[in-house]
Amino acid sequence: MASFLTSFFAFILLISVLVAVHEYGHYIVGRWMGMKVLRFSIGFGRPIWLKKYGEDDTEYCFSAIPLGGYVKFLDSREADINPSDFGRAFDQRPILARIAVLLAGPLFNFIFAILAYWLLMAGGITTIKPAVGSVEPNSYADQAGLVFGDKIIQVGDEKISEWEPALTAILGEIVQNGQVNLVLENYDGFQRTAILNIGDNKTRLTEPGALFQGLGFKPWQPPAIIADLSEDGPAISSGLKVGDRITSIAGQDIFSFEDLRIAVQPLSGERVVIEYFRENQLEVVDIKIGERKLGGEVQGYLGVSWNINNDDGYIKEISYTPLESLISAVNRTWSSTKFTVHMLSRMVIGDVSVKNISGPIKIAQIAGESAERGWRYFISIMAVISISLGVLNLLPIPILDGGQIVYHTIEGIKGSPITEKSQIIGQQIGIIFVLMLMTFAFYNDISGIFS
Incomplete structure (x- = not known):
């Protein structure tokens, strides 16, 4: 399991990047649509760093609570506006322009996933x-x-x-x-x-x-056939050789290198019996498992590795050309998006467990573990969560982008905004829904820790 600090900083990095991508979508499309941006914030609460920039003196800031972010546009419903800014307020722009701004956040999350997969697939x-x-x-x-x-x-x-x-x-x-x-x-x-x-x-x-x-x-995982031995590992000093296939350790059957890794991890410093095949003959060796520190945790260490050529097909x-990797990245993003929507709809009717709703604790754990495994794993997790963030924000819940799109669509159909009372009721329902979702998420996170 990843250390607390690794998980914490990986989580902050992941959330900050994905929120920045999402909010930048709102921000840049709003600028393109002629809207005045008052603030672009990563995080909520009191700003811990703030700088004004540009003709509009837009505030760019990092705020104290790094669990989201927002873009604040000029809006005549919230305060009087300067006559020179008339027509640049969010509510004064055409309905299609407002909907485009709201769609841009989730769209940029999907674009990020495509670019992430493209990077991972580049060159094959x-x-x-x-x-x-x-x-x-x-x-x-x-x-x-x-x-x-x-x-x-x-x-x-x-x-x-x-x-x-x-x-x-x-x-x-x-x-x-x-x-x-x-x-x-x-x-x-x-x-x-x-x-x-x-x-x-x-x-x-x-x-x-x-x-x-x-x-x-x-x-299926690659079989535990030794392809290389570390010079300082206990395996080489015990007489194990390249080509040996490990079949058992401490009485536990071993089918793959993944089985071997899991079996060795908790055995640091222990003396165990390893069974292996050498030239079709079963051999036995008594060996003391070494130890090493990984992510603040002491783990068992044998000092063997596998080779990609031992895969039996x-x-x-x-191999991809740049265009092929881009097409594959688009297809993977589309496939993951459809799957996420399908699972969410099935969760509503009870066919999929609500235990799949994860909160910040679980996301931090996943972020930390993926970061320790390497940048490719971390980027892959960012792509998956970016897709989930895009889908979640398109749900027709009033306080999310999807709910606001519904409001503006209704306004376009009926020719006037929905009443303030209806908006307040919708926001209250949305807040209750999001609170319930957060409660489920934290409950699942904490249950996962104790189980």
Whole structure:
């Protein structure tokens, strides 16, 4: 788990960037539409840094509470305006101009996600093909006949070549049908179909982290075949060699390097027995696990690594031209946006667990863990959260961009603004909804910590 400081600073960076992107959308389109901007703030509350700039003396500031931000436009409904600024107030601009400004915030979040994915895909990517790892006895996967090494080449009607669309399609099948229809391919290239019947258990499987455990299989990971040994690691001093395949450590079965990593982490300083295959012969070695500090936490250390060439066709290298990577980035953003909307709508009717609503504590934890894994993981998480932020702000809730768009659309249809009483009632409903959402989010965050 990421250290507190790593999570804190990663969270501040993530939120600040995404809020700045969102608010800059409102800001720049408002400027294009001839509106006067009074303030552009990252964060809420008292400004801790403020500078005025430009012909309009616009205030640019960072505020004390870094959980959002805002752009304040000149508005004749809030105060008298200078005659020289007449026509530049937000409420005095055409309705389509106001709607464009409101749409710009979420739109810039989607654009950020596209650019983030484009950066990640530039020059090509290396990805693990979706395949079945270890299978739990008597699970849905076991009953459907899934076995270690099966490649998932189709979920429902969708052809699959990467894990992200595979996960989206699997969750979609569970929510829609209560079952998962798969086309699998074994080591020999033989294809067959399999159906995982989930039945009434589908809502539980949509809880965070419950999918693979509920289905009863782990994603395939590179096998624990040693490709390199650290000079200062305990593995090399114990006699382990390149090519050895580790199958057990401290009595725990090992199928992949991910299993090995998880098994070794809590064993720092302990003496354990490792079983491994060398030239098809089972060997045993007694070894004392080393230790190292990672993110403020002491973890076990063996000193072995794997090689991309030990993948048996399960790792895919994809090369992109700049245009191809841009097209792929747009497609991934669109796919993630549709998935987010679908899951939200299913959450409303109870088919998807409300435990998926995360608050700042969980987001900080995810941000910290992704930052420790490297900049690519952090950028990927930023893209996902940026999409969620864009979708959330388009919901027709009065205090969000989507609700304001509804107000101005109604004004355009009826030819006059909705009454002040109706606006107040709408804002009260919106505030209650957002408070309920925040309560769910904090409850889920705290429950996750204690569980």
